[in-house]
Amino acid sequence: MIINPFPNTIETMTRSLLLSAILIFLFCMGQAQAQTSAVDYPLDPLTADEMKKVVQILKDSKTITGNDIFNIINLKEPPKKEVLAYKPGNAFRREAFTSFYDYSKNGVTEAVVDLNADKVLSVKNIPNVIGMGLDADSVCDAIVRKDKNWIAALKKRGISIDSVTHKSIFTGDMGIAPIGHREQLVLARYKKSNMVIEGLMAYTDFTTGKILKIVDESNGFYDKVNLNYFNPDSVKEINKAPKPLIITQPEGHTFEVKGHEITWQNWKLRYGVDNREGLVIYDVRYVDNGKERSVMYRGSMPEMVVPYGSPDLLQAAYNFFDAGEYRLGQGVAHSMSPGADAPENAQYMPAILHTENGVPFQMDRAVAIFEENGGVLWRHDTVSRRATNLVVKYYTMIENYDYGFTWRFKEDGTIDVDVELTGIVEVKGVHRTNEMDQPDKDDYSYQGNSFGTLVRPHVEAINHQHYFVFRLDMDIDGSENNSVMEMNSKPVPVGDQNPYGNAFYVEHTKFKTEKEAQRSVNYESARNWHIMNNNEMNDYGQHVGYMLMPGAQANTFSPEGSLLRKKAGFLNHQVWVTQYHDDEIYPAGKYPASNKVYDGLPEWTAKNRTIDNNDIVIWYVAGITHIVRPEEWPVMPVHHMGFSLMPFGFFSTNPTFNNSNPDFIKKQFKGVVKKQPDSVIDHE
Numbered sequence: 001m002i003i004n005p006f007p008n009t010i011e012t013m014t015r016s017l018l019l020s021a022i023l024i025f026l027f028c029m030g031q032a033q034a035q036t037s038a039v040d041y042p043l044d045p046l047t048a049d050e051m052k053k054v055v056q057i058l059k060d061s062k063t064i065t066g067n068d069i070f071n072i073i074n075l076k077e078p079p080k081k082e083v084l085a086y087k088p089g090n091a092f093r094r095e096a097f098t099s100f101y102d103y104s105k106n107g108v109t110e111a112v113v114d115l116n117a118d119k120v121l122s123v124k125n126i127p128n129v130i131g132m133g134l135d136a137d138s139v140c141d142a143i144v145r146k147d148k149n150w151i152a153a154l155k156k157r158g159i160s161i162d163s164v165t166h167k168s169i170f171t172g173d174m175g176i177a178p179i180g181h182r183e184q185l186v187l188a189r190y191k192k193s194n195m196v197i198e199g200l201m202a203y204t205d206f207t208t209g210k211i212l213k214i215v216d217e218s219n220g221f222y223d224k225v226n227l228n229y230f231n232p233d234s235v236k237e238i239n240k241a242p243k244p245l246i247i248t249q250p251e252g253h254t255f256e257v258k259g260h261e262i263t264w265q266n267w268k269l270r271y272g273v274d275n276r277e278g279l280v281i282y283d284v285r286y287v288d289n290g291k292e293r294s295v296m297y298r299g300s301m302p303e304m305v306v307p308y309g310s311p312d313l314l315q316a317a318y319n320f321f322d323a324g325e326y327r328l329g330q331g332v333a334h335s336m337s338p339g340a341d342a343p344e345n346a347q348y349m350p351a352i353l354h355t356e357n358g359v360p361f362q363m364d365r366a367v368a369i370f371e372e373n374g375g376v377l378w379r380h381d382t383v384s385r386r387a388t389n390l391v392v393k394y395y396t397m398i399e400n401y402d403y404g405f406t407w408r409f410k411e412d413g414t415i416d417v418d419v420e421l422t423g424i425v426e427v428k429g430v431h432r433t434n435e436m437d438q439p440d441k442d443d444y445s446y447q448g449n450s451f452g453t454l455v456r457p458h459v460e461a462i463n464h465q466h467y468f469v470f471r472l473d474m475d476i477d478g479s480e481n482n483s484v485m486e487m488n489s490k491p492v493p494v495g496d497q498n499p500y501g502n503a504f505y506v507e508h509t510k511f512k513t514e515k516e517a518q519r520s521v522n523y524e525s526a527r528n529w530h531i532m533n534n535n536e537m538n539d540y541g542q543h544v545g546y547m548l549m550p551g552a553q554a555n556t557f558s559p560e561g562s563l564l565r566k567k568a569g570f571l572n573h574q575v576w577v578t579q580y581h582d583d584e585i586y587p588a589g590k591y592p593a594s595n596k597v598y599d600g601l602p603e604w605t606a607k608n609r610t611i612d613n614n615d616i617v618i619w620y621v622a623g624i625t626h627i628v629r630p631e632e633w634p635v636m637p638v639h640h641m642g643f644s645l646m647p648f649g650f651f652s653t654n655p656t657f658n659n660s661n662p663d664f665i666k667k668q669f670k671g672v673v674k675k676q677p678d679s680v681i682d683h684e
Contacts, residue, residue: 051360068100101131128180129594140168164188170593181207247343273351278328279394298473309463310451324592335365342368400424413647433457461628472618488525514605517577539652547648554623569602580615
């Protein structure tokens with residue numbers, strides 16, 4: 001329903017908008033205080049008090065010395081079988097996992113703390129790994145400022161050491177330091193523009209505090225280009241703003257949030273914010289005629305990588321493993337802006353994160369939960385029903401890019417997962433000022449083709465790709481009897497069985513082992529994957545299940561055996577299926593920043609475990625090739641990508657339409673429509 005509640009007077013409209021803004025502000029402030037110290041479910045994230053307790057127990061036991069820097073302080077989730085067996089009111093395991101690093105020592109130390117017994121359960125040093133990105137890596141500035149060769153390299157370009165700051169990025173397998181040393185490439189940036197000085201970088205060993213090698217790939221392009229780089233303070237509306245559009249729910253929202261549990265319509269689920277993975281969705285159930293049916297035990301996006309397509313050393317090193325190297329919660333999560341990142345009717349929930357010295361803090365408005373108008377749910381003739389969706393949303397910013405992650409739960413049982421890409425694209429300086437110009441002899445190019453798009457004179461936005469690895473622990477009507485069957489549509493050869501050339505069928509192939517289930521998207525055969533319960537059937541003898549329906553996709557351009565493919569082996573396929581294991585969470589391993597350390601999906605699936613009639617995990621690698629448009633500078637408009645989990649035989653009929661009562665069906669098509677959730681009204 002669209003109504004206009006505002007009288008046509010500027011004064012009244014201004015007063016109404018001001019009141020709305022005040023109400024939104026007060027609402028958000030109230031939500032920011034909603035985090036309590038109570039824990040009532042085994043998968044609830046650690047509270048601030050629990051994080052403090054973890055650090056104190058580590059100190060008291062002398063597990064940490066005071067020089068340690070925390071990569072992660074997270075809930076150590078109890079074994080899945082314990083969680084599934086949990087009954088409200090029962091006691092449950094409460095443990096914390098910590099990972100910390102000391103510059104003076106080799107490797108990372110992991111410790112598990114029992115919060116019920118107030119003791120350290122285990123301490124493990126993992127040699128030759130270097131953990132994750134740290135604020136403490138700002139030590140790079142002090143190291144290079146003492147090096148006379150670095151100062152001279154800048155001076156050769158006419159740049160004073162006092163006019164720059166420094167940043168660093170992991171070298172990974174391109175490193176030259178001894179394995180286990182904390183080595184990074186150090187880059188100089190102009191203080192005024194914050195732009196990287198291209199072609200000059202230093203392999204730097206943070207463990208010894210020395211520069212190992214200075215690389216100067218200068219292309220003769222020394223100009224300090226005016227990039228018109230994004231400045232938040234300069235943002236102004238170019239066009240006249242549209243008339244106000246405010247989304248309200250005069251009867252309140254339909255969903256209910258208790259702690260970390262959300263109930264809405266027929267859906268029940270839980271959420272949490274993990275310091276490494278960001279938003280995690282837990283224990284998704286659909287209430288079908290009064291019976292709770294399990295759909296998914298845990299859903300998250302535990303790794304992503306963004307490889308760049310220019311052949312210079314800097315861009316080759318820009319293969320960021322954003323979750324494993326920089327984390328999607330700790331340090332990069334950002335509070336949402338009410339009315340923009342999420343609509344005015346959103347309820348915002350905080351998250352507890354921590355600093356590198358282990359001090360917890362609360363980030364307000366970390367997660368947005370709201371109902372949205374989903375368009376038309378179903379329609380026939382003149383009878384239609386409007387859809388309302390439940391949305392759980394989270395934002396993170398990693399270096400120059402911003403990513404929004406949205407889980408959308410629909411009334412018909414569908415789960416849509418949407419990724420928003422926005423922020424600032426990666427650019428480099430070039431000689432040309434017009435796209436019609438041939439690349440300069442000193443610019444990177446191949447057979448007259450550049451490796452990016454001109455977005456300003458002398459400014460090239462680099463071709464790159466984004467890959468998001470989703471881990472979907474699907475439990476279709478239980479966890480023990482699940483399988484995956486691939487569905488490919490195929491034409492019947494023209495002949496006696498297809499005389500008119502129009503017939504096609506669906507070929508079903510059930511996977512028995514992990515290696516069989518290493519698959520890729522095929523749009524020509526409309527390839528989908530049916531995740532099903534082997535023992536449960538619907539009314540028509542069909543296995544109850546959900547279908548993984550891929551969205552837009554991209555194949556990697558990195559060849560087998562390349563440095564990226566060794567580390568990001570999950571790029572070998574777009575769909576993987578593994579037998580469930582409590583510790584198999586991170587598809588590129590726990591510490592992908594480390595040199596020549598390999599772990600993850602290829603190593604796990606080499607065991608070729610059985611996945612038929614088992615507890616299984618689906619891994620979906622969503623990819624996009626980003627050829628930047630001029631319209632994406634200086635800030636990129638949001639681009640959407642994602643996939644769907646859609647019921648396939650999970651119900652015997654449309655769950656939003658009562659098909660069992662003939663009289664009800666007749667009434668439906670006389671204009672009587674089943675009661676909807678409380679109205680979401682768009683005020684314009």
